[in-house]
Amino acid sequence: MLPRLEVARRLRPVDLLAGGRAAIEASSAGPVPLPAVAPYVAATAAAHDGSTVSLHLGGHRLEAGLTDGSVHLRVPGPVGERDLRSRRFHRASSPSALALTLTGSHVTAWVREAAGWVARARHDLRDPDGGAPVVDVRDEALLADLHVGFPAGGGEAGPFGQLGLRDVRLVTTEDGSPVRDGDAVWLTATSAGPGFFDTAHTSVWRLDVTSYDLAHRADLFFRRPDVPGVFGDHATHLVRSGQGWLVATSTWGDFEVPRGRGGRRTPSGLRVTLAESSADLLAGTHVLDTRELPLPVDGLASIATWDPHLVRRDGEWLVGFVSARRFFDFHPALAGGPELGSLALRGAATDRRATEGTTVLEVDGELRVLASDGRDSRRGQRGRYPVFDDAMREVGLLDAPYPTNLPWPSLARVDGTWLMATFDGTRAGGELLGYGTHGDLVVMRSATPA
Numbered sequence: 322m323l324p325r326l327e328v329a330r331r332l333r334p335v336d337l338l339a340g341g342r343a344a345i346e347a348s349s350a351g352p353v354p355l356p357a358v359a360p361y362v363a364a365t366a367a368a369h370d371g372s373t374v375s376l377h378l379g380g381h382r383l384e385a386g387l388t389d390g391s392v393h394l395r396v397p398g399p400v401g402e403r404d405l406r407s408r409r410f411h412r413a414s415s416p417s418a419l420a421l422t423l424t425g426s427h428v429t430a431w432v433r434e435a436a437g438w439v440a441r442a443r444h445d446l447r448d449p450d451g452g453a454p455v456v457d458v459r460d461e462a463l464l465a466d467l468h469v470g471f472p473a474g475g476g477e478a479g480p481f482g483q484l485g486l487r488d489v490r491l492v493t494t495e496d497g498s499p500v501r502d503g504d505a506v507w508l509t510a511t512s513a514g515p516g517f518f519d520t521a522h523t524s525v526w527r528l529d530v531t532s533y534d535l536a537h538r539a540d541l542f543f544r545r546p547d548v549p550g551v552f553g554d555h556a557t558h559l560v561r562s563g564q565g566w567l568v569a570t571s572t573w574g575d576f577e578v579p580r581g582r583g584g585r586r587t588p589s590g591l592r593v594t595l596a597e598s599s600a601d602l603l604a605g606t607h608v609l610d611t612r613e614l615p616l617p618v619d620g621l622a623s624i625a626t627w628d629p630h631l632v633r634r635d636g637e638w639l640v641g642f643v644s645a646r647r648f649f650d651f652h653p654a655l656a657g658g659p660e661l662g663s664l665a666l667r668g669a670a671t672d673r674r675a676t677e678g679t680t681v682l683e684v685d686g687e688l689r690v691l692a693s694d695g696r697d698s699r700r701g702q703r704g705r706y707p708v709f710d711d712a713m714r715e716v717g718l719l720d721a722p723y724p725t726n727l728p729w730p731s732l733a734r735v736d737g738t739w740l741m742a743t744f745d746g747t748r749a750g751g752e753l754l755g756y757g758t759h760g761d762l763v764v765m766r767s768a769t770p771a
Contacts, residue, residue, distance in 0.1 A: 427446070
């Protein structure tokens with residue numbers, strides 16, 4: 322049995338620059354080289370009337386500017402550059418800094434106000450009808466030649482950080498035990514960007530389980546097996562396997578809400594991929610080659626899969642995941658097999674319609690699968706953490722606070738107690754951005770021994 326959990330700490334790291342640190346600092350306008358491996362970068366400068374900050378990519382200029390307290394974007398279009406300004410949110414309030422970010426295909430202009438960074442303009446470089454962007458932001462050759470321009474006083478630039486953290490997973494060994502670093506555990510998270518799924522990416526964090534100090538240590542980006550470019554795919558499980566790593570992730574990096582009836586597939590075909598690496602993925606920035614992780618969805622009428630969690634037990638791989646009948650009608654499932662390339666469906670909780678965060682866990686020697694029933698679930702299945710057996714039959718509930726949004730039950734035994742790292746739906750970055758900028762990292766502990 323799992324004991325009652327209580328909230329021990331809430332944390333919210335908000336940084337436009339990854340780790341709060343600049344990769345380059347300039348004292349003049351530039352443009353200055355800022356080689357990038359992925360289209361997730363930020364540039365900041367002091368805010369003065371007439372200030373601009375720009376990114377130069379593939380012969381195109383992306384610019385944020387401040388004039389008479391009004392913030393604008395200048396972006397390339399099919400027939401030349403154009404200026405864009407939000408009708409409702411362009412007016413800055415006593416700004417002290419100006420910033421420009423590129424997150425996937427999204428360009429955002431920011432000002433730092435009394436409450437922190439606020440987005441004042443945003444634009445998607447993709448064609449409104451889903452076509453290719455004017456500039457291919459995922460092209461590795463173009464990214465390697467990225468330059469940044471500052472106002473006369475210079476500024477700072479580097480990889481993009483995050484507005485919040487969600488989709489939190491403990492970094493584990495193959496048997497599901499947390500990877501430790503002294504008093505700390507490691508987490509992967511989705512670093513929220515200024516918008517929906519396609520502005521986010523995967524990050525790696527070190528959490529001290531005594532002081533609850535949280536440090537951003539790494540970022541992971543992905544090449545896919547079927548399309549060119551580098552993607553900020555996320556909802557990732559990082560697994561220590563021998564002397565290397567397995568990295569299972571979901572192809573959210575270019576996801577768009579499907580249009581029309583029936584919830585058609587997105588152009589990328591939302592699914593799960595797998596990478597293997599011998600590099601130190603707990604530090605630095607990495608671009609990983611992936612292959613398809615074939616997940617069995619026999620009889621599930623599945624149009625998409627996501628949110629993998631891998632455990633090896635008794636010589637067999639077990640993979641928890643989510644299967645969707647349409648967007649957004651989804652439920653947890655469990656597959657197993659001797660190898661990750663030959664999995665068979667073990668069970669699926671098809672009575673759910675808004676349940677994810679599938680997590681495989683051993684409790685008192687028995688295999689259990691945990692998940693999160695969102696508040697859009699059916700009556701009697703809302704705002705709770707169901708516990709399933711290995712055939713995906715519900716056998717109990719996890720007794721723990723249920724934050725907003727869809728918090729995942731990422732649990733492990735840590736120093737004699739149960740620890741859970743999850744998240745909520747608290748947004749950041751201002752009203753312009755809407756859904757997708759969440760959330761707080763919520764750490765829970767059990768009061769009784771594990």
